[in-house]
Structures are given as C-alpha cells and as structure tokens.
Amino acid sequence: MSVEKLSEEERKTWLSALPKWSLARDGDAIERKFEFDDFSEAFGFMARVALIAEKRDHHPEWFNVYNKVEITLTTHDAGGLSLRDVKMARKIDALLG
Numbered sequence: 167m168s169v170e171k172l173s174e175e176e177r178k179t180w181l182s183a184l185p186k187w188s189l190a191r192d193g194d195a196i197e198r199k200f201e202f203d204d205f206s207e208a209f210g211f212m213a214r215v216a217l218i219a220e221k222r223d224h225h226p227e228w229f230n231v232y233n234k235v236e237i238t239l240t241t242h243d244a245g246g247l248s249l250r251d252v253k254m255a256r257k258i259d260a261l262l263g
C-alpha cells in the first residue's frame with residue numbers, strides 16, 4: 167500500500183472523512199483520544215487495535231492511563247501522514263461502531 171506522504175490537499179480531504187481525529191505534529195500525524203468505562207474496556211480496545219496493527223503492519227503510537235487511550239498515527243517511512251494512517255484510523259473507528 168502507498169507510503170507516500172499525503173499532500174496538504176489530500177490531508178484536508180481525508181481528514182474531513184475522519185471527524186473524530188485531529189491533525190497533530192504540524193500535519194505529519196493524526197490523533198484521537200478515547201475514554202472507556204474502566205481499564206479493562208480500554209485494554210480490550212487496545213488489544214483489538216494491536217491485532218489490526220499487526221495485520222496491516224502499521225503500528226500506533228499510543229498512551230494509556232486507566233480508562234483513557236490516546237492514539238497517534240503517522241508513517242515513519244513517509245516522514246509524515248500517509249494513506250496507511252487514514253485507513254488505520256477508519257479501522258479503529260469501526261471498532262467502536
């Protein structure tokens with residue numbers, strides 16, 4: 167799958183399809199914050215994201231404390247945001263219905 171860095175225009179287009187995600191790191195990443203009922207729910211979510219990451223060979227940068235999870239997606243190989251990040255974000259959103 168493409169690992170080219172998205173252009174500014176492409177970033178804007180794709181981000182409009184990901185309303186719960188925000189641009190980060192001067193446009194080189196996207197991030198979203200999640201809050202669950204408790205740690206167990208949060209970690210279960212993280213486990214499901216981890217399986218997607220392994221399947222897609224595209225891994226999040228993330229932070230978890232208790233019931234909160236913060237995910238940042240960027241493509242190191244592209245030096246910024248790529249289609250891989252957009253598709254990963256859509257897969258993550260789909261976990262939450």
Ligand code: HBI
Pocket residue numbers: 223224225226227239240241242243244
């Ligand atoms: N995950 N988010 C992210 N970005 C990458 O560039 C990346 C990755 N996971 C694996 C990976 N790259 C490797 O496949 C390459 O570095 C070889």
